[in-house]
Amino acid sequence: MAGQTDIELIKNGIRMDGRKPDELREVKIVAGVLDNADGSCYLEWGNNKVYAGVFGPMECHPRHKQKADRAIVQARYTMAPFSVNDRKRPGLDRRSSEISYIVSQAFEKVVMVEEFPKASIRVDMQVVEAHAGTRCAAMTAASVALADAGIPMRDMIPACASGKVNDVVVLDLNKEEDNYGQADLPLAIIPSTGEVVLLQLDGHLTPEEFELALELATNGCMDLYKKMRIALENSHGGKA
Amino acid sequence: MSEESSVTTNRKLVLPGDLMETKSKPGKGIFRSEGRIHSSVVGYSSDKSGYINVNAMAGRYSPKVGDKIIAICVETGPSIWRMDIGASFNSTLHHSESSWKVPFGDTARFLAIGDAIWAEIFMVDAAGSHQISLKKDDSRKLYSGTIVKVNPTNVPRVIGKQGSMISLIRENTSTRIQIGQNGYIWIDGKGEDIALAQEAIETINREATSEGLTKKIEKLLEK
Amino acid sequence: MSSDSVSNLMKGHMESLAKEGKRADGRGINEFRKVKIETGMINTAEGSAMVHLGKTKVLCGIKMLIGRPYGDSPKSGTMMTTTELAPLADQSFDPGPPREKSIELSRVVDRGIRESRMIDFESLCIEEGEKVWTVFIDLHILDNNGNLFDCCTLAAAAALSNTMIPNVQHGVSDKDVKLTVNCWPISCTFGKLGDSVILDPTSEEESVMTARFTVAHDENGNLRAAQKGMNGAFGNDEIKEAVKTARASDNVLREALKGIQG
DSSP states (O other), rough: OOOSSSSSEEETTEETTOOOOOOOOOOEEEOOSSSSSSEEEEEEEETEEEEEEEEEEOOOOGHHHHTBBBBBEEEEEEEEEGSSOOOOOOOHHHHHHHHHHHHHHHHHHHGGGGGTTTEEEEEEEEEESSOOOHHHHHHHHHHHHHTTTTOOBOOOOOEEEEEEETTTESSSOOOHHHOSSSSSEEEEEEEOOOOOOEEEEOOOOOOOHHHHHHHHHHHHHHHHHHHHHHHHHHHHHHHO | OOOOOOOOOOOOEEEETTTBOOSSSOTTTTEEEEEEEEEOEEEEEETTTEEEEEEESOBOOOOOOEEEHHHEEEEOOEEEEEOOSSSSSSSEEEEGGGGOOTTTOOOOGTTTTTTTTEEEEEOOTTOOOOESSSSSOOOEEEEESSEEEOOOHHHHHOOOGOOOOOOHHHHHTTOEEEEOTSSSEEEESSSHHHHHHHHHHHHHHHHHTTTTTTHHHHHHHTT | OOOOOHHHHHHHHHHHHHTTTTTSSSSTTTTTOOOOEOOOTTTSSSSSEEEETTTTTEEEEEEEEEOOOOOOOOTEEEEEEEEEEGGGGOOOOOOOSHHHHHHHHHHHHHHHHHTTOOGGGGGGGGEETEEEEEEEEEEEEEEOOOOHHHHHHHHHHHHHHHHHHHHTTTTSSSEEEOBBBOOOEEEEEEEEEEEEEESSHHHHHHHHSSSEEEEOOOOTTTTEEEEEEEESSOOOOHHHHHHHHHHHHHHHHHHHHHHHOO
């Protein structure tokens, strides 16, 4: 977050990419795209492109991580070297490790882990093209992949970010807005209860701006949730 | 919070979290929250005989006592064999559940890694671990043919209404076929007959939910 | 299917089918699975391609960055190949540092491209002895159903074929130009299954075959790279036969590659 306000990211209520402040970028979700994984999802969000794959429940490796009374969710988020303009070295870095960890925590809230003692549910998220909001895209894709794998859950988890550019609170920052904006707030919720399972804030917001940002991101999540449902219905040839 | 409210509760495609408005008792694929019943998986609901179930469209095999299954040996121990049955965890076959007299430490001579058996689930405990038995009914080691794996949720489709689909395949390919509830299927016969039966079964697995599947399989078997 | 176990029965069945020139999925022993190639989908990469070989899926991204040339070739660009066995591609792909399998794979694909002189390294010189282009070939395996060697080589070739050198972004000149490609190495991988040799093994076939042989040819029918892997053996005649078969069978892949040239 540069926080610079001399770059005009929003003019007369219209953003650089033509969107209104409360508009999401275009999202496309396809479930069941991989053959090996028990469940999978391919998601495009603006120019973000993410694959998510799930294996399990299965025996927990390494053994010492296994829990006697429930399953653990082992989520891993990585970005391909070519996913960013400035090639990224392969492997996990601190940012990816942090995201992997908080995503694991969030899913352990909704996945019915008590049904599978000593097991592990492996969630792998691969970002192959990144344009801001990748952790939200990855988490959303992972939710769909978990459902596609038949893993029992209390609900799916849509994730969406809001932020602030040129003193205006907006939904779903694109790359320029993320680089030059003043705040970035990724959010993930449980649609049926509204509970927040992931929330981070980078930048600065007044209390009023925070409430507005929260509301915008929540609405974004609900819109996303509708698309997630459609993706799963389509992959099973039915309508729910 | 969510806009999803009641869904009619029989033969509907439901998603995790969907509310099931019914007085029936909760069965599988269901969870309770604040006195209400919700689906926990993607699947078709079935509200019959006072029970509401959601049949998951995906998922590893969940062993049930009495299920006939095909198992593949993945490890041998001094008095047991560890068997892959396509479930979350491998199953155990204890030497006392086979009709062999197995000297301690000599298990591999009777069933080696990679060998397959037609057996039955005879125990599932509260912690979720399960055991199989080679002593029941026609349980036996398999010596010929091959094994094809399908999604366990597609097993009813492979069998067909009153066995119509599987009979169709058997007759048109002159093969012996035994279908494990775990989605592992044994096919025996001549090489090319097995290949045709395998193709039919794999097609059913791929297109289980599509229309006109029976016609498609009939056509495929005419080859 | 989730489980990796292959029964000895399946092994016997596949071996006897192979003796009759057939495979469990209905193919002939010298037949490739269906190929699908798409290119240019990754905007952040200088070139990209997604290849489906049967159910195996590999995504390749090309990045070009400015670096220093090697001391002994001051006028040549350089290249580096990496392969990522993404955990979502296969239950047995554990996250962690690259294992022998991944390293062998990237080295074989790298050799196929490098030694065939597919990339015109001389055209990548910006300032002799000081600045050259480095081509990064990053292969991302998304779904493993066998024969990653051929799928990766094809994905790399397809991605390189639509790569634009980012001159403008890096201030080298005022126009981006297409990366010059000299030839098209196509690799064919064989497996020894019982007494038979099969082309383009699936992962089930890979788990029962005893030896593997990969050979790459260019469009003139000349060999560019070869590698034998696993701990079994091929007979001398089998190797010669495989090389002949490769030249005859690689058309399918070559046509698919030509198809995306536009």
